[in-house]
Amino acid sequence: MLTERDRLFPVKRNARVNYDEIQKAMEDVRRDRFDYFLDLETSKVVVLSVAALNEALTVLYGKASPDYDRDVVFDSEVNLDAELSDRCEETLDVALSVLMDERRYVRIPERNSREAFSVMKSFASTVQAAGLRRRLEDALNGAGSFKRFKDALLSDKKERKRWHGYNAKAMRRVIAVWLSGVVEARPGNEE
Numbered sequence: 680m681l682t683e684r685d686r687l688f689p690v691k692r693n694a695r696v697n698y699d700e701i702q703k704a705m706e707d708v709r710r711d712r713f714d715y716f717l718d719l720e721t722s723k724v725v726v727l728s729v730a731a732l733n734e735a736l737t738v739l740y741g742k743a744s745p746d747y748d749r750d751v752v753f754d755s756e757v758n759l760d761a762e763l764s765d766r767c768e769e770t771l772d773v774a775l776s777v778l779m780d781e782r783r784y785v786r787i788p789e790r791n792s793r794e795a796f797s798v799m800k801s802f803a804s805t806v807q808a809a810g811l812r813r814r815l816e817d818a819l820n821g822a823g824s825f826k827r828f829k830d831a832l833l834s835d836k837k838e839r840k841r842w843h844g845y846n847a848k849a850m851r852r853v854i855a856v857w858l859s860g861v862v863e864a865r866p867g868n869e870e
Contacts (some may be wrong), residue, residue: 689790696858701787702850710790715787716777719861725777725784738763760782785861790853792825798849799828802842811835 696717704715706722709730738761762773777784784826796819802817811831832839 688863696722696854698847698854699772701854702847703786704852705790708792710789716784717787717861719783719785723775724787728770728775731766732774735763735767735771735774738767764782788857790850793855796824796845798827801849802845803828805845806837806838808835809837829835830837 697765701717701724704726707713707715710729714727714729716727717723718725798816800819803812803819806812806815811834813836814831815828818824818831832842
């Protein structure tokens, strides 16, 4: 029978999920330099370098890929005589392991911008200093609100530190819900 912990954490019992690493991955919403996967056997976050993967694909296919495509299909166009550098070979080995084993590795999704905005708005309402609260609330209007919000916090070290704790607590809930969904989507993870 699954315990509450087993339902929330789809990794082996003795492995601990690193919330900070998962939070960092989720908050990298651009994914232009790295992509992130959770290894369900070790609970480690696997980071794939987009540049290194593109370099390996360029060598194998003889042409540059405009963008990293995690759904790339390895087919007959591959140059089987290609000589890969050790770095490319290692990157490609890790990438193939991750991308080909969906039972072991799950892609860590980007943080939902609506949820992040909601957390910022909620935090702003807790700020006691009226001037900073007003600047934070104003920062949340219009395009570029995420950067303006963070810039507004630069003026108050104590509130900036409190924001990081507040945001981390909100992210722990988001991560727990995500991990719970991973369990539901993967029957048989009930070691």
